[in-house]
Amino acid sequence: MSSIGRPVKDIENIETVQRRFTKRLGLPGLCAMSYTERLKHLNLPSLELRRLHNDLICCYKITFGLTNLQLSDFFNMAPLQTTRDHQYTLYKKRCSAIVR
Numbered sequence: 001m002s003s004i005g006r007p008v009k010d011i012e013n014i015e016t017v018q019r020r021f022t023k024r025l026g027l028p029g030l031c032a033m034s035y036t037e038r039l040k041h042l043n044l045p046s047l048e049l050r051r052l053h054n055d056l057i058c059c060y061k062i063t064f065g066l067t068n069l070q071l072s073d074f075f076n077m078a079p080l081q082t083t084r085d086h087q088y089t090l091y092k093k094r095c096s097a098i099v100r
Contacts, residue, residue: 022039023038027041062075063088074092075090075091075092076091077089077090
């Protein structure tokens with residue numbers, strides 16, 4: 001799974017570091033637990049969840065003008081044609097180049 005702008009190999013390397021670190025904290029019984037159990041025991045979110053959370057915060061800041069980035073560079077606003085959507089529905093821009 002890839003996050004925006006992050007190569008999968010880099011994500012796997014960072015995840016490996018956190019897996020190793022949580023295993024070697026020195027707390028009794030921690031090294032025998034699985035990675036997800038260690039995260040629950042330490043009350044930590046996974047790195048994937050943290051990346052998603054930070055991506056959503058970044059989208060919020062771009063949408064409401066809290067950064068120097070332009071909304072039109074990243075998203076298209078949805079047209080208000082239905083009563084079930086709201087004015088902040090975003091569509092990711094499609095790439096216009098064919099790259100292999």
